[in-house]
Structures are given as structure tokens and as C-alpha cells.
Amino acid sequence: MNILTPQQMSACDQETISTAVxxxxxxxxxxxxxAEYAVEIINKEFADCSISPNKLKITILIGKGNNGGDGLAAARILKNWGYDPLIILACAQSDLTGINQENLALAKYYDLLIKEFSQISAENFSEIIQSSNLIIDALLGTGIKGKLRGNFKQIIALINKNRTKQNQQLLAVDIPSGINGFDGSIAGQALQADYTATMAAYKRGLLLYPGRDYSGQIKIIEIGIKPTTIKQKSDGLQLFTENDALKLLPRRRNDGHKGSFGKVGILAGSVGMTGAAYFSSRAAIKTGSGLVYLLTTAEVEQTVASQLPEIVGHILKAKSGHIAETALTDILEFSSQLDVLAVGPGLGQSKAIKEIITALLKNLKLPLIIDADGINAITDLNDLRDYQGELLLTPHPGEFAHLIGKDIADIEKQRIEIARNFASQYNLNLILKGAATVIAGKNQTAFLNQTGCNGMATAGSGDVLTGIVTALIGQGVSVFEAAALAVYLHGRAGENSALKLSDFSLTASNIIDNLGSLFKKLEIESC
Ligand SMILES: NC(=O)C1=CN([C@@H]2O[C@H](COP(=O)(O)OP(=O)(O)OC[C@H]3O[C@@H](n4cnc5c(N)ncnc54)[C@H](O)[C@@H]3O)[C@@H](O)[C@H]2O)[C@@H](O)CC1
Ligand SMILES: [K+]
Structure with missing residues (x-):
């Protein structure tokens, strides 16, 4: 499903208007x-309350641009369906131009009650907001530029101050006013929507933080823009959906054996960091790997195997509790029998790990996943570009900042562009973790993920993701698609566990524990 910038959306509108509609x-x-979404919300949210639907107080706030025009026309449609909305204009009636002025004339023809904000006292406006059951926000859409100006600041502040928790819903038209459609930033203040009716396609600002926190439940409204136009104007950024997951989930052959479901290797663990090896190995097992080899020190292997007898341990030479540089030949030889190798969870930081990562990048050809301490041990970015097989890096913003020598804050401001450009430049696949995880592939292909919850920001969660993606690659999913699918599944499993346990109590083990029921659900849905 395409995700557009405001500029791309506007180009779709313009092309459709200039060629046909x-x-x-x-x-x-x-x-x-x-208007249809408003009725759906009314039926859902106010079904149990004593007020009959056509007696509900609906207030529609209108700005000067086309977002306001959408709101004016929606008000008229609701009126013709038997509702009695009140229109409040942020500007003077005479300020409206073009089709917005035409929609104002139609609203008057159908006897809608229209007020101008400047003619209402702040007390009266506050009372209107307090007593509204449904507030429809058509103040500002994707045309917002810079910080709030004029009376929008005051209007939005008054709405925010006077919103009530009971019997009130806010529906944003296209995007909540005050949210920037490009990057999800707030123009000083913004309206907090319960629902957003967005036109034709997702706008990036609805899905990126903090905008995502303001958008509520998002519905895409089909308005007559051809899918081919949207595809052509988009830059290829897609939202990863359940349908994508169902398409990509590996089909497990009934005549399959251990070898057909992937021989995967996980190079992980060191003294004091046994958990990382355990979580990544267990997640790989629970995501359907036929054979999971844990390449690690004797100490780590003993502890993990005692709790996870399903793994096959391969003990490496160690020094001071860490994998030693002398283990390199063994790792390279052992890797020749694997379908995929993941490197990094809990390795710790040492000169030996740097040497090992450099050598793996120079010598291996199999799909290689580098995570956590593995990423910190990359010494030359050119080694990434020169890797002879498919490569996937899975950094969180801190690891990525360290890798590319930028500030975390700068990365967060442009996480999509930076991730995509890096993946293209170094010809690799990248999972840039965080809220709204970006999965970037070669040639600018990219997905944005929306599953997950704040409870997943917990120790071991990233190791679980590494295990999931390793297992999917082992079962034949392409590296880029496995990366996107893994992020999606990891997030869904986390959400499901948070539903039962709360975000506070969610642990990495809980995410793994929820994989089974998630796979079951997806299996049933794919039938
Ligand atoms: N033909 C089209 O282009 C379509 C547009 N649609 C709607 O049109 C919207 C975009 O319309 P517009 O481009 O007219 O833009 P908006 O309606 O989002 O806003 C433009 C107005 O806001 C003012 N403004 C911008 N930044 C401001 C700030 N920081 N503080 C205060 N005022 C500010 C501008 O001066 C202008 O008057 C979409 O969000 C969507 O709702 C839909 O009707 C579908 C078709
Ligand atoms: K809006």
C-alpha cells in the first residue's frame, strides 16, 4: 500500500484534475x-448513549484551503442525511475562493448554520467544543507550511483545552490539523484525532512519529484517483500490511524434512550476554527453522543448551569469555554448510570481533545478517558494499548513528531517506529499528512498518527479531522480504503479548511465546 508525501499527493490530484476529473x-x-466515515463513527461510538444519532452535536471546523472545502461539502452531505452540523469558519466567508466558495454557497442553500470564529467569543467557542459529540477537523490538511500562524494557534489551543473525554470523538479530514504530512512533525500544536479520513493514500506524516500518535484510526477514502497514477507519482515507499505477510509467509511442504526448513547459524553470545544468544536461537526455532546451530563459547553454549535443547551447539575458541580471533577459520568452514548466518547478538565489543566481522564480510557468500555488536564491529563501510552475497543490517538508531557517523536526532528527522539512501549506496538490505521501523532494500525499495508497541523497547527484543528474520531467510524468503515480514511478525507478536500482559510487563520471552498463536492465526487466514 503506497505511502505518499504531500507533494506526491498533490501531483496525483493535479494530474487527475488536468486530465479527467x-x-x-x-x-x-x-x-x-x-461523511460516510462520520456516520460509521457515530453508529459505533454513540450506539449505547441516550442521544438519537440526528440529535448529536456535530461541529465542523473549516480552514481556508481545500481541506476546509472537504469539510464544507461533508457538512452539507451530513445535513442532507438528517444530521444538523454547525460550521465554524476559521476565516471570513469572503476569504474563501474557487470551489471552496462554491461549497460555501451550497452549504447556505441547504440551510446549514455557519459561524465565523472571529465573531464568537472564546467562552462561547469553548462551550461549543465542550458540548460537541463529534468534532470534524477540516482546518488544515497537507497544505500546512511551517509553524501555525494567524488564529489557527488560538483555535487549536482552545479545542485541545476544551475537549472532553466522554461522549466526544474527533474526526480529522485527511490529516489532523497541525501535523506536517511530510514528516509527522507538529507545527507547534496539533489536534488529537480519534479517527482520520485520509484521501486516496496514506500520507507519510500520518505514520511517522509524533504524527502517528495524533492520527487515531486511519481510513483511506477512495476519491477517484487511479491506482496507476498513485503508483507512478509515488517513490515506492509501501506500508507493510497483513496481506503482504500472508503472501510472503513460507509455504511448508508436507514432505519437508529438517534440511528443507533451513540450516541456520547464529554467531552470538559472550560472558554476561548469554540471553542474546538464547533469545535469537529460540526465536529462530519458534519461527520454523529446521536446524539452528548456535556458534558460541563453551560457557554460553552450556547455559543456552540447558534451557533450549533444540539448538545444536558449535563451540568456538574463546578468550576471556569472548569468541577469540582464532575461531575465525572454524566459523568460515562451518558456514559453508549453512543457508544463512546471523552475527552479532551479545558478542560484546573486542578487537577479535572486529577482525571476525571484517573477515566474514570479505570471505562469505551466503545470506548474512549483522546485528547489534556485529554492527558496532564494522570498521570499513566499503566492506559492506563489497560483500559477495545478500547482506542485511538490523541497527537501532544508536547503532546506525555510530555506523554512519551522524547524530541520532538527525537520523530520526529523516529516517526514511537516510535508510533508503544507505541501503542503495551500499547495495544491502537494512532494518532501521524504532517506532515506524523502515525496511530498505537495494534500488530504493522500502517498506514502513506499523506493528509493535512501546513495551517492545525491552532487553532482548532486537535479538528476537534477528532470530525471526534468520529463520525466514532459511526457509527461502528473499532477504528484503524476510526483513519486512520479520519486522511485521515481531511487532504483531509484541502487540498480542502486550494485550495480555500490558506494555509494562512485556519481555522478549513473551514476544517469542506469542509467535505460535500468531502463525496459527495467519495460517487460518491464508486458507
Ligand atoms: N484537488 C485537490 O488538490 C484535493 C485536495 N483535497 C484536500 O485538500 C487539502 C490540501 O489543500 P490545500 O493545498 O488547499 O491546503 P490546506 O487546506 O491543507 O491548507 C492551505 C491553507 O492553509 C494555510 N496555511 C498553510 N500553512 C499554515 C500555517 N502554518 N498556519 C496557518 N495557516 C496555514 C494556507 O495559507 C492556506 O490558506 C488536502 O489535505 C485534502 O483535504 C481533497 O479535497 C482532494 C482533492
Ligand atoms: K485536517
Missing amino acids: PEILLMEAAARGT
């Missing part, structure tokens, strides 16, 4: 979809 028809479709 009058602008007012597009706006009418946007308004109708918004």
Missing part, C-alpha cells in the same frame, strides 16, 4: 467518504 468532483468524493 473536475476538481469539485474530487472534493465531493473526499467529502462523501468523510
Whole structure:
């Protein structure tokens, strides 16, 4: 599912308007979809309350641009369906131009009650907001530029101050006012939507933080823009959905044996960091790997094997509790029998690990996943570009910042661009973790993930993701698709465990424990 920038969305609108569809028809479709969503919300949220649907107080806030035009037309449609919305304009009626002025005229023709904000006292406006059951926000859409100006600051502050928790919902048209559609940043202040009716395609700002926290439940309204136009104007960024997961989940052959479900290697663990080896190995087992080889020190192997007898240990030479540089030949030889190797969880930081990572990048050809301490041990970025097989890096923002020599804050501001450019530049696959994880592949292919929850920011969670992606690659999913699928599954398993246990109590083990029921659910849905 495409995710667009405001500029790309505007290009879709313009092309559709200039080639076929009058602008007012597009706006009418946007308004109708918004009105339908409003009715859906009313039926869902107010079914049990004593007020009959057509007596609910609906207040529609209108700005000067086309977002306001959508709201004006939606108000008229709701009125014609028997509701009685109040329109409040942020500007003077005479400030509206073009199709927005035409929609104002239609609203008057159908006897809608229209007020201008400047003509209402702050007390009166506050009372209106407090007593509204449904607030429809059509103040500012994707045309917002810079920080809030004029009376928008005051209007949004008053709405935020007077919103009530009971019997009130806020539906944003296209995007909550105050949220930047490009990067999800806040223009000083923003409205907190319970629902957003967004036109034609997701806008990036709805899915990136902090915008995601303001958008509530998002519905895409089909307004008559051809899917081919959207595809052509988009830059290829996609939202990874359940449908994608169902398509990519490996099909397990009934006549399969251990070897057909992947011989995967995990090079992990050191003294004091046994857990990382355990979590990644266990997640790989629980994601369907036929054979999981844990390449590690004798101490770590003993502890992990005592709790996870399913793994096959391969003991490496160690020095002071860490894998030694002298283990290198053994690792390279052992890797020749593997379908995929993951390197990094809990390795610790040492000169030996740096030497090993450099040598693996220079000598191996199999799909290679580098995570955690493995990423910290990369010494020359050119080694990544020169890798002879498929490569996947799975950094969190801190590891990525260290790798590319940038600040975390700078990365967060442009996480999509930076991840995509890095993956293209070094011809690799990348999972840039964090809220709204980006999965970037070669040639600018990219997915944005929306599953997961804050409880997953817990020790061992990243090791679990490494285990999942390793297992999927071992079962034949391409590295880029396995990366996206793994992030999605990891997030869903985390969400499911948080539903039972809360975000506070969620642990890495819980994420693994929930993989089984998630796979079961997806298996049933794919039938
Ligand atoms: N034909 C189209 O282009 C379509 C557009 N649609 C709607 O149109 C919206 C985009 O419309 P516009 O491009 O007119 O933009 P908006 O309606 O989002 O906002 C533009 C207005 O906001 C003002 N403004 C911008 N930044 C501001 C700030 N920081 N503080 C205060 N005022 C600010 C501008 O001066 C302008 O008056 C979409 O979000 C969508 O709702 C839909 O109707 C579908 C068709
Ligand atoms: K809006």
C-alpha cells in the first residue's frame, strides 16, 4: 500500500484534475467518504448513549484551503442525511475562493448554520467544543507550511483545552490539523484525532512519529484517483500490511524434512550476554527453522543448551569469555554448510570481533545478517558494499548513528531517506529499528512498518527479531522480504503479548511465546 508525501499527493490530484476529473468532483468524493466515515463513527461510538444519532452535536471546523472545502461539502452531505452540523469558519466567508466558495454557497442553500470564529467569543467557542459529540477537523490538511500562524494557534489551543473525554470523538479530514504530512512533525500544536479520513493514500506524516500518535484510526477514502497514477507519482515507499505477510509467509511442504526448513547459524553470545544468544536461537526455532546451530563459547553454549535443547551447539575458541580471533577459520568452514548466518547478538565489543566481522564480510557468500555488536564491529563501510552475497543490517538508531557517523536526532528527522539512501549506496538490505521501523532494500525499495508497541523497547527484543528474520531467510524468503515480514511478525507478536500482559510487563520471552498463536492465526487466514 503506497505511502505518499504531500507533494506526491498533490501531483496525483493535479494530474487527475488536468486530465479527467473536475476538481469539485474530487472534493465531493473526499467529502462523501468523510461523511460516510462520520456516520460509521457515530453508529459505533454513540450506539449505547441516550442521544438519537440526528440529535448529536456535530461541529465542523473549516480552514481556508481545500481541506476546509472537504469539510464544507461533508457538512452539507451530513445535513442532507438528517444530521444538523454547525460550521465554524476559521476565516471570513469572503476569504474563501474557487470551489471552496462554491461549497460555501451550497452549504447556505441547504440551510446549514455557519459561524465565523472571529465573531464568537472564546467562552462561547469553548462551550461549543465542550458540548460537541463529534468534532470534524477540516482546518488544515497537507497544505500546512511551517509553524501555525494567524488564529489557527488560538483555535487549536482552545479545542485541545476544551475537549472532553466522554461522549466526544474527533474526526480529522485527511490529516489532523497541525501535523506536517511530510514528516509527522507538529507545527507547534496539533489536534488529537480519534479517527482520520485520509484521501486516496496514506500520507507519510500520518505514520511517522509524533504524527502517528495524533492520527487515531486511519481510513483511506477512495476519491477517484487511479491506482496507476498513485503508483507512478509515488517513490515506492509501501506500508507493510497483513496481506503482504500472508503472501510472503513460507509455504511448508508436507514432505519437508529438517534440511528443507533451513540450516541456520547464529554467531552470538559472550560472558554476561548469554540471553542474546538464547533469545535469537529460540526465536529462530519458534519461527520454523529446521536446524539452528548456535556458534558460541563453551560457557554460553552450556547455559543456552540447558534451557533450549533444540539448538545444536558449535563451540568456538574463546578468550576471556569472548569468541577469540582464532575461531575465525572454524566459523568460515562451518558456514559453508549453512543457508544463512546471523552475527552479532551479545558478542560484546573486542578487537577479535572486529577482525571476525571484517573477515566474514570479505570471505562469505551466503545470506548474512549483522546485528547489534556485529554492527558496532564494522570498521570499513566499503566492506559492506563489497560483500559477495545478500547482506542485511538490523541497527537501532544508536547503532546506525555510530555506523554512519551522524547524530541520532538527525537520523530520526529523516529516517526514511537516510535508510533508503544507505541501503542503495551500499547495495544491502537494512532494518532501521524504532517506532515506524523502515525496511530498505537495494534500488530504493522500502517498506514502513506499523506493528509493535512501546513495551517492545525491552532487553532482548532486537535479538528476537534477528532470530525471526534468520529463520525466514532459511526457509527461502528473499532477504528484503524476510526483513519486512520479520519486522511485521515481531511487532504483531509484541502487540498480542502486550494485550495480555500490558506494555509494562512485556519481555522478549513473551514476544517469542506469542509467535505460535500468531502463525496459527495467519495460517487460518491464508486458507
Ligand atoms: N484537488 C485537490 O488538490 C484535493 C485536495 N483535497 C484536500 O485538500 C487539502 C490540501 O489543500 P490545500 O493545498 O488547499 O491546503 P490546506 O487546506 O491543507 O491548507 C492551505 C491553507 O492553509 C494555510 N496555511 C498553510 N500553512 C499554515 C500555517 N502554518 N498556519 C496557518 N495557516 C496555514 C494556507 O495559507 C492556506 O490558506 C488536502 O489535505 C485534502 O483535504 C481533497 O479535497 C482532494 C482533492
Ligand atoms: K485536517
